[in-house]
Amino acid sequence: MPDENVTVSRQEIEDATNGAAHSNRQQKSFYLSAELVERLTAACYWAQRFAEARTADGGSASALDYVPDNASSLAEQGLWAEVLRIEKALNDSKPFPPAEGRLKSGPGQRGIERLNQPRGARRTVGGGS
Numbered sequence: 001m002p003d004e005n006v007t008v009s010r011q012e013i014e015d016a017t018n019g020a021a022h023s024n025r026q027q028k029s030f031y032l033s034a035e036l037v038e039r040l041t042a043a044c045y046w047a048q049r050f051a052e053a054r055t056a057d058g059g060s061a062s063a064l065d066y067v068p069d070n071a072s073s074l075a076e077q078g079l080w081a082e083v084l085r086i087e088k089a090l091n092d093s094k095p096f097p098p099a100e101g102r103l104k105s106g107p108g109q110r111g112i113e114r115l116n117q118p119r120g121a122r123r124t125v126g127g128g129s
Contacts, residue, residue, distance in 0.1 A: 006089040008081050010066070016080045031107075044071050 032040075051067045054060075068074035087093055107115060 006085050008084040013081050
């Protein structure tokens with residue numbers, strides 16, 4: 001059974017992202033929940049503004065180091081974090097061999113169960129209505 005408490009450091013994510021920076025880029029489409037897309041967009045938007053304000057107020061410019069440039073950058077960092085965590089938990093921190101076939105498309109069983117659950121009240125950024 002894999003360790004459920006496996007963590008990946010910010011440095012490991014940065015190293016992986018920088019190491020792959022010069023490889024070919026591929027456009028991929030993924031289905032994401034509307035809430036995740038909204039939060040991803042808001043996180044990028046506000047993180048940039050907060051970091052810029054902090055540096056304008058005399059704070060360290062290193063605050064900008066962890067702020068994604070855009071939604072694709074944040075998504076790539078998040079995906080690297082999860083891929084590294086899975087590799088660490090299940091494959092002794094080594095990359096898995098290339099996939100031998102295509103992944104199934106569409107939601108899996110857990111996704112179908114989530115889709116069938118009643119939706120709660122929609123949250124808004126900033127707690128307003």
